[in-house]
Amino acid sequence: MLQEKHIDASIMVVKGDGCMMSEEMAREKPIETILSGPASSIIGGTFLTDTPDAMVFDMGGTTTDIAVLKNGIPLIDQEGASVGGWLTRVQAAQIYTYGMGGDSYIQINREGQIQVGPQRVWPLSVVADQFPQLVDELNITFEKGYNLMFAQATDCFMFLKRPSHAEQITDQEERVIEALQGCPHSLYYLTQFLETDPNLLDLQHLVNMGVIARISVTPTDILHVNGAYNRWNREAAIKGVDILASRIGVGRDEFVELAAERIVNELCYTCLQSMVSYEGQKIWLKDDATVMYMINKALSPAEDQKFDCSYSLNMPIIGIGAPIAAWLPQVAEKLNTDLIIPEHAEVANAVGVAAGKIMETVKVLIKPGEKDGTYLMHAPWERKYFEDLQEAVAYALDDAKRHASRAAQKAGAKEFELVVNHEDVYARASMLDNGDVYIETRIEVTAAGRPEWEREEEKEKFFVDLAGC
Template sequence: MSILLGIDTGGTYTDAVLFDLERGVLASAKALTTRHDLTVGIGEALQAVLSRAIPASGTRSASGAGTAYGAGAAQISLVSLSTTLATNAIVERQGSPICLFLLGYPPDSLSIGGLGQALGRDPVVFLKGGHTISGSEQAPLDLAEVDKAIRKHAPHVAAFAISGYFGVLNPAHELMVRRRVQELCGLPATCGHELSSHLHAPRRALTAALNARLIPYIRQLIQAVQQMLTQAGIQAPLMVVKGDGSLMDASLALERPVETILSGPAASVVGARYLSGEPEVMVVDMGGTTTDIALLQDGRPALCTEGATVGGWRTMVEAIDVHTTGLGGDSEVHFDAERGLLIGPRRVTPLCLLAQQHPQTLDWLAMQAERETGRAPTGQAPAGRAPTGQVPTGQVPTGQVPTGQVPTGQVPTGQVPTGQAFEGQFALRLRPLDKGVAALDSLQAELWELLADGPVPLSRLYPDRQGSYRRSRALAGLVERGLVALSGFTPSDASHVLGYQQHWSIEAARLGAEIWRRKAARALRREELTVEEFCQMVFDQVVFQLGEAVVMAALAQQGIPEADQQSWLQQLFLAGALGKESARTGWLEARLKLLRPLVAVGAPAATYFPPLAERLQTRLIVPEHAGVANAIGAVVGSVTQQARALVRPLGVAELPLRADEPFRLHLPDGVVDVIGLEAAIQRAEVEVRRAALELARRAGAGEIQVQVNRKDSIARGRDGKQVFLDSEIIAIAAGRPRLAEEPNGQNQGANAK
């Protein structure tokens, strides 16, 4: 029996699944994702799932590993990983600092496609070089200037992004610059031509920049998984899910981690297809940070060959056509002057989870709730009994201080912090500093030290109006770098109050709801609003925004431009379907019906989607194991790799073509000139077949099959004669991943090779 292990490290949860191709899911487990040290959450999920399906024998392997996980871990023949971390980082505008090299780009490139906005404060270096549309050198590459720029920026960045003008037609300059980066500083470098073969220089540069920011994040994740597998005594290939739902070996993912963008959403679609068995559905995956929507047609997920859109950025990564919105169970509840109550897109730590992990925050919440109302809200523990997560008077838990001693970041009883606007919100450290306190400015360093002993209320960090603006900007910088997390009221808190969830501190959820109820009463001018009514408002707003995202995705699938989706007619029907009073205008009442079933996966699926399906008048499918669909999708996929070449005439090539017609081959590693179309096509087919086969082998495929497709482009000239423009040659290599070898040296599984 071959057991496959699927792991998904998302923004909120880490899931693990043990899977057999014949029997299906053997066991599953969840653990909280620990962003500051991913090995903690991965280890907890891994140990939990192995202990449920493979009882520990108490014996130790020869290497000393695997005792805590059970000797049966040796039965695992494949491990596959999917992750939403890349998607979440883009949506939340987080990532490591990078430097972007633009080779031969015009000066106004930063104003096109949102490139300048996406880069923010990250440095951009314009260098001479690049190529023309024919693949010829536009200008020589000045290696001295390249070396100077690398030495200048390397000490301050985590990675480089490189994009050459017409680099997809000749990547020579991009490859030269990457070699210099590797030789001079050894930092990761992403080349734009590896991400897409399509023309659009600014978008390709944007994609390279976004992906370069993610390299340290993905590498940390892969290394964490490899470490945990070694400790568990698992000796099996490690695969990673790509954005198109296929798999690749972890060694290749470390070289090209950019392809893991949308890995988590892609795995959820593959998993939803497997679990539901439905060929024509809309798949909606709601996690803690984002909601991802994709369509299945004829049993296959729709692909976005022109580039996936994530967090408002249009990339050039070929991936599953996923519509991602910043709405999840842990999205921030806030108020807008015009639109009222809103959820997301920023993720914050739910107050109920914060108090579960840091019980001292209950004291702050109780103090702030009493400040708001003059009395503590109902639902607290009776006098003489400590609420959940606290201890009776006189008993001091580990890590806390005795009565009378006030830990850093807290205040003695009777002292009320200022800054009421920030009550019900906290900040806490998320991970250690990369380069020490010296990398922070003075105000950021001050805030960092204030957070040394655990979560601190924002009202404590912003003690007065005069300094709150500067401190909020400094704190925002720490959040953007992924060093600090914020905590506030979320749909998860509302669900705890309403009884839909009971995983974490209900006491903290009620205290937070009391604080935020008063904020809502002031913002919405509803002074009689109760805690339960406020939480129901939050729940209903989540359902509305989910429905809005589903309808937008359906309209996009029908080819309706995004600008037209906001027309008054579309808004009228949307409001009608989702229960808004504005759906009635005079003699009309609007209703919508989704003509495809909804397959809902993710931890909150059973909570929010039944009322949404009812309002959209469609069938809802919440399959068994929906909460771990991503981890399942990670192990049921296959390896697929592509290689492309473009064959173009060097001049005007009228049909019929001359036998001595010269052609230029734009290959994955450079350009080659060949005489005669058939000779050029044959050379291109050989090269792309070889490249795709090699990529598939490196990606971990066994029993590889290669298919080569050709597409000619022919136009008619002014004189009516036909002109040959180009021929695109695409090789697709596919196969199931190779499995680990059995003790006798034979590979497990019929697909191994």
């Protein structure tokens, strides 16, 4: 790809904090690429808008990733990125991820309410574009009053791969796999083919193994029905919406309106939750009925409610990702803030990679030694005793600058700037003693620069090509 574009540039890899490193360093420390995808999007959104303080909102097919910018950079999670509930201790941008995207599963729960996500499914419109017979299958479905316990009447399934020899499946699951070998089928079709009750046909095990995939109504289908998006099979999306609408006794247009409001409100929740988390509060809004009562009054006010609530974000939202133009204007309106959708927002991730900087930080700590009048320097590469504090500080500063410079060069930076933070920490001995007691010296040196490019014109061409992708 790079050769086709006549780009002669070094291969750079994004780290979880949005900075860059060389291919060589990535091979040495591959774990530092955790959450690099969302981090790239954040850097791209910042670059495209030049907005220092904002909420970057990246909505994709599966998830929504949110980061809060201050002075143009996201907060760095000092405890490290969390993956699957486990702290990695790998420095990464503080990104809040939610199971809400264009492919989120739209369901009718047992109370007859519309629920969106967090599960991800294939949109009906997308799959039916390749397999239009699904539209015909959806014409024959379950009776309106039939109670489905584990599925939606709109659910269809398609085959992905054979299970491995180590994965145990039942005879019924094997027959499902055989039925889906040729093309996807609706749940109703499978129950007729297997001659079984749908509530006795739990296909989640095969879905969890990645053997089959669930297909159903999603926000992408809602956009096809209301005409905001028309890339795939609109007829399939309409059929799915009609089925769900009939199950709660409303018309197609009303269902689309209700579903759209639910989607927008869910996106508003993600913004509010992100701000609560950004402020250091370990509160999950949806777990508190009182909080949700007040939030819902603001997001979906009733015509006859006796008092109103409202919320506002004191910063704009930068929207990036394919579906944002359809949903974020209403989100910004409900949260009383400005919305910025930059040009080329759909490729902000790629722009973030091209615009990223190399930043390598070295930290050194100096503390009193075991003997009075001595000082011990703690650095990642050595421990060294000194009898004079100024000598220890001078040595630590020079050594930290040298190691930061080497790290930046190894990461791929040709030209860089050294930023030094030096802090001496003292404590008052007592209320009666005017003398201060030395505690420690903290030294932090950061080398920041751009990746090395062979020629400046190649860099400019790289950005032009990315924007045209």
